[in-house]
Amino acid sequence: MSMTRVELETFVQGTTHYFVTAANQAATVGSPYLVNEGSPALLEYTGVITIAGKRKGIVYFTASRPMLTVLLMRLGETDMTHENMADLVGEVANQISGNARRDFGREFMISVPRVLSGAQSESPTPADARSFVIPINWRSHSAQLVVCLD
Amino acid sequence: MRNPELKPGSGGYGALTALLVVLLLCMGALAGLNSMFTQRAVQDMGGAADIARQHAQPRAIVATTRVLRSNLGARRFLGRSIKDIDAMVGGMDAALLALPDPATSSAPRFNIPLLRSPVNHQTLQELRQLWSEFHHYLDPIRAFEADPYIETAEQGTQLSAAGLALQRALDEALRFGQANQQQISTLIGELSTGAANTAQTRAAMLRQWLVIGLGACALLLIITLLLIWSASRREQALARAKQQSDDILRTVNQGLFLLDERLQIGSERSEALQEIFRRRDFDKLDFQGLLRGLVPEKTLETAAEYVTLLWGERVNEKLIKSINPLSEVEVHFEAPGGKVDTQYLEFDFNRVRSGGQFSRVLVSVNDVTRRVELARELHESQEKAQAQLDLLLHILHVDPQLLTAFLEESAVSLKMVNAILKEPAREESAFRAKLDGIFRQIHSVKGEAAALGLKSVEQHAHGFEEALVELRNRPTVGGNDFLPLVVKLDDLFAHFSQMREMISRLADLRTAMSGLPPAATDLNFAASPEATTPSLTAEEERAQSQQDEQEWIAPQPESASEPEPASASAPAEEEPAQAPASSAGDTLVQRPPEALEQLRQSAAGGDIESAITQLAQRIARKQSKKVEVNCSGLERVPSRYRRPIKDIAIQMVRNSLAHGIEMPQERAQQNKSAAGAIVVRFENHGSGGCEFVCQDDGRGLSIEQLKQTAVARNLVSAEQAATLDERRALALIFMAGFSTQEQADEDSGRGVGMDLVRTTVQELGGKIGISTAAGKFLRFRIWLPPTAEAQAA
Numbered sequence: 001m002s003m004t005r006v007e008l009e010t011f012v013q014g015t016t017h018y019f020v021t022a023a024n025q026a027a028t029v030g031s032p033y034l035v036n037e038g039s040p041a042l043l044e045y046t047g048v049i050t051i052a053g054k055r056k057g058i059v060y061f062t063a064s065r066p067m068l069t070v071l072l073m074r075l076g077e078t079d080m081t082h083e084n085m086a087d088l089v090g091e092v093a094n095q096i097s098g099n100a101r102r103d104f105g106r107e108f109m110i111s112v113p114r115v116l117s118g119a120q121s122e123s124p125t126p127a128d129a130r131s132f133v134i135p136i137n138w139r140s141h142s143a144q145l146v147v148c149l150d
Numbered sequence: 151m152r153n154p155e156l157k158p159g160s161g162g163y164g165a166l167t168a169l170l171v172v173l174l175l176c177m178g179a180l181a182g183l184n185s186m187f188t189q190r191a192v193q194d195m196g197g198a199a200d201i202a203r204q205h206a207q208p209r210a211i212v213a214t215t216r217v218l219r220s221n222l223g224a225r226r227f228l229g230r231s232i233k234d235i236d237a238m239v240g241g242m243d244a245a246l247l248a249l250p251d252p253a254t255s256s257a258p259r260f261n262i263p264l265l266r267s268p269v270n271h272q273t274l275q276e277l278r279q280l281w282s283e284f285h286h287y288l289d290p291i292r293a294f295e296a297d298p299y300i301e302t303a304e305q306g307t308q309l310s311a312a313g314l315a316l317q318r319a320l321d322e323a324l325r326f327g328q329a330n331q332q333q334i335s336t337l338i339g340e341l342s343t344g345a346a347n348t349a350q351t352r353a354a355m356l357r358q359w360l361v362i363g364l365g366a367c368a369l370l371l372i373i374t375l376l377l378i379w380s381a382s383r384r385e386q387a388l389a390r391a392k393q394q395s396d397d398i399l400r401t402v403n404q405g406l407f408l409l410d411e412r413l414q415i416g417s418e419r420s421e422a423l424q425e426i427f428r429r430r431d432f433d434k435l436d437f438q439g440l441l442r443g444l445v446p447e448k449t450l451e452t453a454a455e456y457v458t459l460l461w462g463e464r465v466n467e468k469l470i471k472s473i474n475p476l477s478e479v480e481v482h483f484e485a486p487g488g489k490v491d492t493q494y495l496e497f498d499f500n501r502v503r504s505g506g507q508f509s510r511v512l513v514s515v516n517d518v519t520r521r522v523e524l525a526r527e528l529h530e531s532q533e534k535a536q537a538q539l540d541l542l543l544h545i546l547h548v549d550p551q552l553l554t555a556f557l558e559e560s561a562v563s564l565k566m567v568n569a570i571l572k573e574p575a576r577e578e579s580a581f582r583a584k585l586d587g588i589f590r591q592i593h594s595v596k597g598e599a600a601a602l603g604l605k606s607v608e609q610h611a612h613g614f615e616e617a618l619v620e621l622r623n624r625p626t627v628g629g630n631d632f633l634p635l636v637v638k639l640d641d642l643f644a645h646f647s648q649m650r651e652m653i654s655r656l657a658d659l660r661t662a663m664s665g666l667p668p669a670a671t672d673l674n675f676a677a678s679p680e681a682t683t684p685s686l687t688a689e690e691e692r693a694q695s696q697q698d699e700q701e702w703i704a705p706q707p708e709s710a711s712e713p714e715p716a717s718a719s720a721p722a723e724e725e726p727a728q729a730p731a732s733s734a735g736d737t738l739v740q741r742p743p744e745a746l747e748q749l750r751q752s753a754a755g756g757d758i759e760s761a762i763t764q765l766a767q768r769i770a771r772k773q774s775k776k777v778e779v780n781c782s783g784l785e786r787v788p789s790r791y792r793r794p795i796k797d798i799a800i801q802m803v804r805n806s807l808a809h810g811i812e813m814p815q816e817r818a819q820q821n822k823s824a825a826g827a828i829v830v831r832f833e834n835h836g837s838g839g840c841e842f843v844c845q846d847d848g849r850g851l852s853i854e855q856l857k858q859t860a861v862a863r864n865l866v867s868a869e870q871a872a873t874l875d876e877r878r879a880l881a882l883i884f885m886a887g888f889s890t891q892e893q894a895d896e897d898s899g900r901g902v903g904m905d906l907v908r909t910t911v912q913e914l915g916g917k918i919g920i921s922t923a924a925g926k927f928l929r930f931r932i933w934l935p936p937t938a939e940a941q942a943a
Contacts, residue, residue, distance in 0.1 A: 005634045012630065029629035031584060032636040033571035036643065052482040052490040053446055109446055109482045111490060130643065132636060135629070137576055 007104075008032075008132060008147060011059055014099030015136055015145050018092045023074045023138070030135025030142065039123030040133050040146045042116065044068075045085050047093030048124045050111040051100070057149030058124045059100075060116075061092045067141035086115040096145075166377040173370040180363035187356035191349060198345035201338060204245045208334040211238050211288065212327035218291070219320040225299055225307045236292040239285060246281060270344035277337040280330055287323035291316065405515035408502070411461060413437040413454070416510070426495065426517050428483055437513075444481040453479075453497075460499055460511050467501065474499065478522060494522040534648070541606060541652055548602045548764075552757050553653065556598050559793065560607070560646060563591040567639055571632065581627045588635065589618045590906055594793075595642075597800040597903075601765030610645050614638045758784045758796045762803045762830060769807040776814055776825035777807060783832035788840070788937045794910045795842055799830055801903045802844040802930055810848025810928050820925065822847065836940045839916075845929035850922040853879045860888060880920045884908040 012029055019027035046062040063071075068085045077084060093113035100110055116124070125131050131148040218231040298313030309317060395418070399406065405423035408416035413436045424430050427440065438454050445453070452475045459465060476497035485491040496518045502510040545553060570587045573580075596611030617634050621627055759781040770777040787795050811817075811826030818824060831843040857871040860882045866874070874882075882888055884904045911918050916934040921927075 005637050008633045008637060009630070012633065028576065029633075031571050031573065031575045031581065031629050031632050033568050034636060034640060034643065036568075050490045052492055053480070056490070056492065109490065111484070130640060132640070133572075134633070135574070137629075142574070 007055070007149070008134070010100055010103040011096055011145060011147050012134055012136075014096035015061055015092060015134075017099065018095040019136075019138055022091070022095075023071055025074065025138070027136050027138035030137050032132060032134040035131045035133055035146075039125045039127055040131050040144065042119050042121055042123060043143065044117065044119050045089040046116040046121065046124075047089035047091075047096075047113050048116060049093050049097045049100075049113050051149065052109040052111075054104070054108055055149045057129075057147070059093075059096060059145070059147050059149075060124060061089055061096060061136075061143060061145050063089055063092075063143035064141065067138065067143055070139060070141065082117065086117055090115045166374065166381055169370060169374050169377055173367060173374055176363065176367050176370055180360065180367060183363065184356075184360055187352070187359070191353050191356060195346070195349050198342055198349055200245050201345055202342035204242055205335055205338045205342060207238055207242050208284070208327065208331040208338075211235060211242075211284075212324065212331045214238065215288075215291065215320055215323050215327060219317070219324060222298060222309070222313065222317055222320065225309075228298065232291060232294055235288060239288050239292055242281060243285070246278060270341060270348065273337055273340045273344060277334065277341060280334050280337065284323075284326055284330060284334065287319065287326045290319040291323060294319075403516075405513075407432070407513055409437055409457065409511040409513055410509075413457060415440065423515065426515055441481075444483065445479060449475070449479060457499065457511065460501055461508060463508070471499075478518060493517060493519045537648065541649060542656075544604050544606065545649070545652060545656070548604065549757065549760055550653075552602060552760055552764075555757070556602055556604070557646065557650060557653070559598065560595045563595050564639065564642055564646065567591045571636060571639070575629070578627055581629070581632070582622070584632075585618055585622055585627065589615065589622075590909065592618065593903070593906055594797050597765075597797060597804065598761065600768070600804070601761040601800050603764060603768045604649075607642075607645065607649070610638075610642050614642065758787065758792065758799060759830075761796060762799045765800055766803050766807060766828060769804060770811070770826075773807060774813065775807060775811050777811055777828060778825045779803070779828045779830065781830045783834070784830065786834050787832050788834065788939070790937050791840060791914070791934060794914060795832065798842065798907050798910060798932065799844060801907050803828060803830070805903060806844070806846035806848060806928070810846045810850070812849055834940070835936075837936045839936045840934040842932040842934065843929065845927060847927050850924045850926050850928045851880060851883070851920075852924050856880065856882050860885070863888060880922070883920075884918070 016027050016029065019025060040062075043062040044065045045068055046060050048058060048060040051057050051059060065085060068088050069080055071088060072080055072084055075088075090113045093115075097110045097113060100108060116122075125146065125148040129148050129150075131146050134145040134147070136143045136145055214231055214234050218228060218235065221228055221231065294312070294316050296310070296312035298310055298316050299307050300310040300313075301307055399418065399420040402420050403422050404420060405426040406420040407423060408418065410416065415432050415435050415437065417433075419432055423432065427444075432440075437457055438450060441450050441453060456470075456473070456475050459470060474497065476495070479495055479497065481493050481495050483491045483493065494517070496516040498514045498516075500512045500514075501508045502512050504510070548556075567588050570584050570591075573584065575581050575584060592611050592614045596608055596615060599605075599607035599611060614635070617638055621631055621635070624631065763779045763781065766777050766779045769775075784795075784799075806826070806828050811828075812820070812822070814824040817826065827847045829843065829845045831841075833841045833843075835841065853876050856879050857866075857874060860866045861868050861871050865882065865885050865888055871879075884907070888904070908918065911932055911934070914934055916932055919931040919933075921929040921931070
């Protein structure tokens with residue numbers, strides 16, 4: 001079953017919605033592309049949700065430390081610790097998860113977000129799967145939303 | 151399987167307990183009776199002995215009375231005789247008083263039953279009567295305390311008045327005692343004997359009762375032992391049955407458990423349940439708790455409703471089984487690393503009837519993951535096989551070399567599309583440039599797919615193109631708008647992957663059959679259509695020469711006043727209105743990853759002649775037209791130009807068949823041959839550059855119609871159109887969005903093909919010239935600069 005536009009839009013909306021509501025500053029969507037061979041590279045902090053049920057796969061939001069630092073400042077946070085950065089990508093993943101639950105109904109099983117830190121972390125996507133990479137541009141920074149569903 | 155020894159109520163512990171209680175009561179009663187009877191026997195015997203001891207008393211009383219009389223007569227000291235009599239009478243009284251008196255019901259010292267026999271009772275009455283009388287005579291003697299003698303001088307010691315009274319009393323007592331002492335003694339003897347007999351009789355009776363009681367106890371004991379033995383056997387049978395049940399529950403692969411009316415899971419469960427549900431704790435768990443977190447909430451609700459239905463008395467069992475929502479349910483277990491492990495479980499529900507009503511539901515659970523996966527794989531492979539069959543039918547008609555080349559080129563094109571997508575972009579101009587770059591790649595894929603007759607690829611690419619056009623027409627474009635494109639790109643990748651898999655299988659098949667006789671290995675997909683060699687008529691040649699001066703009008707229509715073929719072309723950006731491909735777009739296209747470009751060049755081209763010939767025949771068939779294609783020199787196209795020349799040739803041949811070549815009957819009316827003629831020619835002039843010519847003998851271009859179309863499509867205003875000379879009017883066909891066709895289809899009509907031709911030529915640094923005669927012919931002549939190799943030579 002190939003990915004549908006609606007599904008992709010749902011995940012993207014979940015991500016951009018976070019920036020609108022939490023950071024009170026909209027993010028824009030860059031030109032999406034595919035990663036056919038290997039897995040998309042991870043940035044320093046990654047929030048991952050696993051999806052099962054009607055569709056199966058992985059969706060994650062990966063962002064760099066500088067972007068998260070600015071985002072934390074925007075949120076009024078002065079403590080730029082590793083834990084706060086990790087919590088932040090976890091919250092974005094949570095927002096994506098909530099949006100997916102709302103749009104896809106109860107036929108989807110969506111896991112609790114988990115956070116990977118370090119760009120060298122093992123990629124959560126299978127190596128032989130095609131992933132959709134959607135750049136999320138916010139201010140001068142760019143994060144990535146990666147969607148890899150069966 | 152049911153053990154008959156374990157039927158409910160077949161001799162449980164109730165009877166045994168009751169029997170034991172009865173036995174204990176019996177034994178207690180027996181012991182009590184024994185104690186009571188023994189006490190009574192002792193009393194009886196004691197009473198009899200007491201009576202027996204009184205047997206000699208009457209005689210002793212009479213004898214003592216006589217001694218007392220004698221001593222009184224002799225005026226001797228009376229001494230202890232009165233006290234002896236008193237003691238003896240007292241003893242006799244005590245003995246008789248100890249015996250019961252039925253008349254007074256006084257509490258006896260001895261038990262009544264001994265004397266209840268009529269004989270004893272009569273004897274006792276008689277004895278009491280006689281003794282009472284005797285007692286009456288003895289009472290004055292016992293009560294005597296005065297001095298019986300008086301001393302007188304005259305007569306010496308004489309009886310006093312009291313002594314005289316005592317003398318009379320003694321005489322009367324002696325008279326009565328002597329007369330009745332024997333009778334009293336006899337009565338006492340009889341009473342004693344009767345009492346003894348009665349005591350013996352009662353003792354015998356007691357023994358009988360004891361024997362009976364002991365017998366009863368023994369019987370009860372035997373019954374009790376039998377029941378214990380029976381219970382022990384049942385215990386053993388139960389233990390064996392329990393062991394068997396445990397063995398079954400431990401060994402069976404199914405998850406088995408019982409649900410009560412509150413949907414609570416029973417305590418007896420198969421071990422497989424732990425493995426199936428990946429948990430060990432099932433105590434106090436209900437059915438919903440078992441499934442919560444494993445299935446979506448909606449499934450959980452449906453399942454709970456269904457199981458609740460099972461308790462209805464009037465439910466049709468077969469019907470309800472048929473609507474089981476858990477007959478094959480997908481469950482998800484959390485796996486290490488935050489992953490989800492999906493399994494498929496099969497639930498079966500059987501109602502357990504007990505005591506005439508449903509008491510429980512037996513639930514069996516099977517892990518059917520492998521079965522479901524196999525079924526899905528089978529289904530998917532069947533669907534895939536059907537899709538591949540359709541694909542195969544197309545592939546089989548394509549020359550293998552052409553197909554291979556097409557796949558390689560298309561793979562490069564798709565990678566380029568992805569590379570264009572991947573270029574960072576934030577501004578709208580960058581997004582629009584991406585659209586243009588992607589369009590050229592997809593259009594090329596579509597054109598080549600059409601040339602090869604690969605309908606499915608053509609359709610996919612056509613859909614992609616439509617999405618691109620729709621985006622182009624939007625007033626604003628952003629990254630979100632590209633989401634449908636990347637989905638379509640994913641579809642195209644998947645489709646090509648499927649094709650490659652098919653071709654790989656075909657190749658395997660050919661390899662496998664290579665050992666067979668030649669007839670069997672003739673798996674060349676299709677023979678190249680035989681192409682005749684149409685030639686231009688003399689009239690067309692003349693017209694061509696007349697129109698030569700109008701050539702080189704594109705790609706720089708504004709600089710066409712200098713129609714020098716060898717001159718360098720002016721950049722299209724000089725006339726933005728006529729050059730929709732912006733500089734940004736060109737830059738992007740000119741900047742694909744280097745490796746991709748090299749791959750594209752090496753993979754490009756393939757057999758151009760076969761490709762365009764097949765394309766022409768296919769489109770002609772579809773449009774019920776006839777065509778003959780004459781190709782020459784295409785095998786000499788330098789590698790750098792193979793891909794663009796092929797794209798351009800395909801575009802022009804499609805245009806010729808869509809717009810130029812008339813229907814056979816129309817051609818007949820114009821005294822043309824039924825089959826249209828298309829000439830495709832390539833000449834390499836070395837350092838003088840290359841020339842590509844594509845010409846058809848169709849209806850040519852009508853200048854007026856061109857102008858009208860351009861005005862209708864808002865490409866130029868009516869005033870501008872009126873001022874256009876013939877050469878500039880002809881240049882209109884290279885404008886993006888120009889098409890004389892109302893409705894776009896897969897072959898033409900979008901008005902982008904000639905724009906792409908112009909852009910391609912422009913990118914290569916070449917020029918385009920057009921010659922046409924309305925109703926006669928249309929010729930495109932493209933000049934390309936010499937390749938680096940040619941210049942070096």
